[in-house]
Amino acid sequence: MKRSAVRELLKLTAQPGMISFAGGLPAPELFPVEAVRRAADAALALRGGSALQYGETEGLAELRDWIAARFSRTDAPLDRSRVAIVSGAQQGLDLLGRVLLDPGDAVVVENPTYLALLSAWRPLGARFLPVPSDARGMRVDELESLLRQRPKLIYVTPTFQNPQGTTLTLERRVRLVELAHRYDVALIEDDPYGELRYEGESLPSLFDLAGRARGHDGSVIHVGTFSKTLAPGLRVGWALAAPEVIDQLTLAKQAADLHTSTLNQGMVLELLREGALAGHLPRLRDAYRQRRDAMLAALEAHLPPSVRWTRPEGGMFLLVTLPLGWSGAELLKQALARNVAFVPGEDFHLDGAGRNTFRLNFSNATPERIEEGVKRLGEALRAWAPERSGQLAVSPG
Amino acid sequence: MKRSAVRELLKLTAQPGMISFAGGLPAPELFPVEAVRRAADAALALRGGSALQYGETEGLAELRDWIAARFSRTDAPLDRSRVAIVSGAQQGLDLLGRVLLDPGDAVVVENPTYLALLSAWRPLGARFLPVPSDARGMRVDELESLLRQRPKLIYVTPTFQNPQGTTLTLERRVRLVELAHRYDVALIEDDPYGELRYEGESLPSLFDLAGRARGHDGSVIHVGTFSKTLAPGLRVGWALAAPEVIDQLTLAKQAADLHTSTLNQGMVLELLREGALAGHLPRLRDAYRQRRDAMLAALEAHLPPSVRWTRPEGGMFLLVTLPLGWSGAELLKQALARNVAFVPGEDFHLDGAGRNTFRLNFSNATPERIEEGVKRLGEALRAWAPERSGQLAVSPG
Numbered sequence: 001m002k003r004s005a006v007r008e009l010l011k012l013t014a015q016p017g018m019i020s021f022a023g024g025l026p027a028p029e030l031f032p033v034e035a036v037r038r039a040a041d042a043a044l045a046l047r048g049g050s051a052l053q054y055g056e057t058e059g060l061a062e063l064r065d066w067i068a069a070r071f072s073r074t075d076a077p078l079d080r081s082r083v084a085i086v087s088g089a090q091q092g093l094d095l096l097g098r099v100l101l102d103p104g105d106a107v108v109v110e111n112p113t114y115l116a117l118l119s120a121w122r123p124l125g126a127r128f129l130p131v132p133s134d135a136r137g138m139r140v141d142e143l144e145s146l147l148r149q150r151p152k153l154i155y156v157t158p159t160f161q162n163p164q165g166t167t168l169t170l171e172r173r174v175r176l177v178e179l180a181h182r183y184d185v186a187l188i189e190d191d192p193y194g195e196l197r198y199e200g201e202s203l204p205s206l207f208d209l210a211g212r213a214r215g216h217d218g219s220v221i222h223v224g225t226f227s228k229t230l231a232p233g234l235r236v237g238w239a240l241a242a243p244e245v246i247d248q249l250t251l252a253k254q255a256a257d258l259h260t261s262t263l264n265q266g267m268v269l270e271l272l273r274e275g276a277l278a279g280h281l282p283r284l285r286d287a288y289r290q291r292r293d294a295m296l297a298a299l300e301a302h303l304p305p306s307v308r309w310t311r312p313e314g315g316m317f318l319l320v321t322l323p324l325g326w327s328g329a330e331l332l333k334q335a336l337a338r339n340v341a342f343v344p345g346e347d348f349h350l351d352g353a354g355r356n357t358f359r360l361n362f363s364n365a366t367p368e369r370i371e372e373g374v375k376r377l378g379e380a381l382r383a384w385a386p387e388r389s390g391q392l393a394v395s396p397g
Numbered sequence: 398m399k400r401s402a403v404r405e406l407l408k409l410t411a412q413p414g415m416i417s418f419a420g421g422l423p424a425p426e427l428f429p430v431e432a433v434r435r436a437a438d439a440a441l442a443l444r445g446g447s448a449l450q451y452g453e454t455e456g457l458a459e460l461r462d463w464i465a466a467r468f469s470r471t472d473a474p475l476d477r478s479r480v481a482i483v484s485g486a487q488q489g490l491d492l493l494g495r496v497l498l499d500p501g502d503a504v505v506v507e508n509p510t511y512l513a514l515l516s517a518w519r520p521l522g523a524r525f526l527p528v529p530s531d532a533r534g535m536r537v538d539e540l541e542s543l544l545r546q547r548p549k550l551i552y553v554t555p556t557f558q559n560p561q562g563t564t565l566t567l568e569r570r571v572r573l574v575e576l577a578h579r580y581d582v583a584l585i586e587d588d589p590y591g592e593l594r595y596e597g598e599s600l601p602s603l604f605d606l607a608g609r610a611r612g613h614d615g616s617v618i619h620v621g622t623f624s625k626t627l628a629p630g631l632r633v634g635w636a637l638a639a640p641e642v643i644d645q646l647t648l649a650k651q652a653a654d655l656h657t658s659t660l661n662q663g664m665v666l667e668l669l670r671e672g673a674l675a676g677h678l679p680r681l682r683d684a685y686r687q688r689r690d691a692m693l694a695a696l697e698a699h700l701p702p703s704v705r706w707t708r709p710e711g712g713m714f715l716l717v718t719l720p721l722g723w724s725g726a727e728l729l730k731q732a733l734a735r736n737v738a739f740v741p742g743e744d745f746h747l748d749g750a751g752r753n754t755f756r757l758n759f760s761n762a763t764p765e766r767i768e769e770g771v772k773r774l775g776e777a778l779r780a781w782a783p784e785r786s787g788q789l790a791v792s793p794g
């Protein structure tokens with residue numbers, strides 16, 4: 001294993017004065033700290049010692065029930081046999097890989113895709129088959145030729161994707177679910193950001209579409225988390241899958257860490273019961289919408305017209321594309337010298353693509369800091385441009 | 398993967414009226430619930446949103462420092478570069494296996510050994526080389542011939558072993574550390590129970606012995622947990638190893654679950670700072686000592702003299718041995734019919750040994766329930782004996 005470049009970068013960005021668009025961090029000042037404190041009190045008062053005891057590997061029954069109810073529809077009901085509680089979505093993805101993949105198995109992923117998915121599944125011997133994506137998400141029209149190579153899994157983040165911030169259209173969702181079914185390939189839908197929509201209408205999840213079309217036959221596995229809506233420090237997420245897959249995942253989880261913190265599961269349950277999540281989400285969406293808007297406005301103001309970026313309707317990220325031949329990693333050096341950080345896009349890409357891209361996070365800085373950081377980024381870009389080929393049409397900024 | 402028999406058994410033992418000696422559960426009525434509640438308040442008040450934010454994969458720096466200080470000696474100092482925080486000792490073992498083992502690698506283990514270690518490392522392709530053990534722990538005199546087979550690791554629980562409750566003598570500890578060094582085999586010391594000593598003098602850990610002999614050269618890896626001393630529901634443990642191994646473990650953990658709950662780490666740190674652990678341990682030891690004593694007295698009173706058992710100086714378990722040819726799994730059926738449960742010993746053993754053994758846990762029932770449960774066990778044994786060969790010399794009980 002090689003040391004993660006992103007991880008090293010994130011340590012660097014902890015330096016004072018740095019404006020970081022690098023991490024995937026929610027805004028800590030928006031965490032419902034007081035509600036969490038009350039939830040800890042309530043879980044301990046209600047459950048006493050059992051709130052601190054070993055628990056079932058599958059997770060707290062009441063929390064599994066809540067999640068089953070949340071994703072149930074009249075025409076496609078769910079029960080807890082299809083729900084496992086995991087220590088954040090990352091663990092769900094890691095365990096699913098361990099359970100479903102054999103060395104050499106092919107996995108279809110968007111290009112670019114979630115970096116830590118690649119880190120988790122590469123050691124399992126997965127071969128990644130990248131599908132290109134555009135402003136409307138995965139190019140589903142390019143999927144079919146890859147499915148003929150008989151991949152074991154399709155991994156996709158259809159809503160506010162990391163790193164692009166793009167959302168798969170309804171038409172493509174329907175087609176994707178249909179293709180996965182026809183070629184009998186399990187589809188893993190990673191959905192950490194779905195609740196963070198700042199404009200436009202919600203689209204049905206792949207899990208929901210498949211459930212409505214054919215009942216929950218297990219062809220779509222859904223992974224979710226409370227990390228982006230409540231707080232990541234609790235490490236509580238879930239996986240929805242066929243009961244047989246939940247059973248296998250549970251055995252793998254038992255060997256991995258026995259179970260997710262009983263106390264934290266009890267606290268999340270209290271937060272859900274007292275309506276803290278429902279009450280918190282509108283405030284969170286408002287704040288993040290302002291940050292996204294601030295970033296889009298600042299990019300417009302400070303970056304030259306030859307630079308392009310995605311316009312996410314939700315989530316925490318957007319992807320910037322420099323002119324071809326330019327390097328996000330090289331620009332990062334200039335940016336760090338001006339105390340502003342981002343993640344170069346290359347690591348999110350397969351097949352050596354994306355050298356001229358970089359990812360910006362907009363959830364972890366105030367609108368004022370975002371404006372200042374993007375301004376510095378524009379300065380870095382302009383200062384760097386003369387050293388380059390002159391292909392950059394410099395705008396007044 | 399096959400379904401874990403023990404896990405199924407544990408679900409059965411949740412039935413009302415059942416006296417269970419089956420699980421490895423601490424006593425929930427002894428958990429420091431009020432101190433944990435105060436620690437949650439303090440961690441949230443002190444750290445605010447950062448108590449709920451993503452954290453470094455290696456763990457909270459102050460908690461790593463505390464653990465480094467706890468295991469430091471003047472002649473063998475430690476710093477946080479040798480400490481990783483993990484989600485319970487089980488995760489430490491799982492990640493160490495993933496980092497250190499290649500398929501087909503041989504691993505020396507005690508026979509019997511910790512069941513969940515086998516479950517975690519079997520899927521990695523480990524080959525287990527069992528060393529017999531007796532009342533004084535691993536038969537280190539039988540180790541050398543196995544070391545000539547060039548195993549990658551030695552895994553041992555030297556103190557109050559699970560399932561036997563036995564403790565490796567000082568002489569054997571010294572010899573074990575010396576042999577591992579001479580044959581250049583890494584030694585993993587699993588020490589979840591070391592703080593739970595009810596009689597006799599504490600022995601130095603293998604980690605400490607190696608550190609004193611040669612400084613911390615990384616030849617001994619130590620895995621520990623707050624699960625048995627504070628509460629397992631927090632899922633906070635640690636691994637001590639050479640910085641290079643900690644780095645590799647950290648990369649594996651990042652892919653596995655990003656990091657251990659930030660809040661729970663902060664809470665454990667508050668519990669340590671306010672002295673809650675130090676204040677709690679004497680009470681815990683007193684209560685568990687009474688339970689161990691009650692179980693030893695009840696076994697003496699109710700089991701026939703042809704049945705033997707270990708006499709642990711600490712921990713949570715003892716191992717019962719029936720006459721040769723008898724089956725712990727068969728006895729379990731009789732016992733369950735009388736609402737008493739235990740874990741048959743076969744699964745803890747390698748090479749098909751241990752069919753005539755079973756494990757009893759004494760930490761999770763009051764002395765009164767222990768007396769009643771062992772009495773029922775004696776009845777089950779006597780009722781079952783006539784169906785057998787008559788080799789059991791029935792005592793009046």
